[in-house]
Amino acid sequence: MNLANRITLARIFLVPIIMFFLLVNVSLPQISIEQFSITYNQIIAALIFIIAASTDSLDGYIARKRKLVTNLGKLLDPLADKLLVSAVLVSLVEMDKLDAWIAIVIISREFAVTGLRQIALLEGIVMAASKWGKWKTGVQITAIIALLINNFPFAFLNFRFDLLASWVAAVITLYSGFDYFMQNKHVINKTPM
Template sequence: MNLPNKLTLLRIIAIPVFIVVLLLGYRYTATIIFIAAALTDMLDGHIARKYNLVTNFGKLMDPLADKLLVMAALVCLVELGDVAGWMVIVILAREFAVTGLRQVAASEGIVIAAGTTGKIKTITQMIAIPLLLLDNWPCRYIGVPLDQIFLWIAVAMTIISGVEYIVKNRQLLSM
């Protein structure tokens, strides 16, 4: 197994550790785990492309690991009362819809690359979640709800990117 795939597996293994640590109340430690796992997502893709280590396992598991990490964090934040459940439902619905669309495309030999709005969605989620985990630290001291701002941007980008994927690939819906 190559290094990018090992990093993907490490991210998957980190998810239950993150959940337990967060739900036990160790938000700072959970945030460190989340950020480290998120960084492995960027790192494994970079290494795989740079050294031509792209595998079918990585193509399938890397985006799945990313989605599982984000969903685990958001569901836990709903449990802790920090995020509205409807926001997580919107994000989950988009992820299932886009993943389903990609599966249909893959069955036809078509690859749907991540679009710019999807990348912005991911980035805003990866910023919002640590801010939410840390109760908007350090911005809470200056009265700027940056955690909520990034969460709302992430939800908006989730909707926009989901619509964009469906519109751009609507021909797949009739297959």
């Protein structure tokens, strides 16, 4: 197994660790400053999430640079991304930090696009990520981090950046999914019914 695939697997293995710190009631202390409060569990989960999310670009870069692109990597990389984002979104819903409909919109789009990619793959077509897909990923990660760290530092300004980022993530996710299907409708039209 090459380095790029090991990095991708590490991202997958970090998912349950993040969920543990978010959902298991471990009595670690919390930090409270005026109207802002955060547990050490959330800080640890946020740091691990940031590390895991940053490996998404790293594994792809290494695979392309060192000519280590494999079929296993092509399968694992999007799977790792979806597992990471979906698990954290579900955890945030469980923690009452995110509306369930936003998580459902984001996760549904991921399943739909993954399905379209699988159909394309069966036809021998490789579908590249679009610019909207890259924006979607960036906005989702930003929203998740803001939610994980209880809207720091915007909580001191009484500005709900985490809520705004969540709504923007939902809108861009919907649009990027629509754009993905429109740009690749030839794949759907080619598939026999």
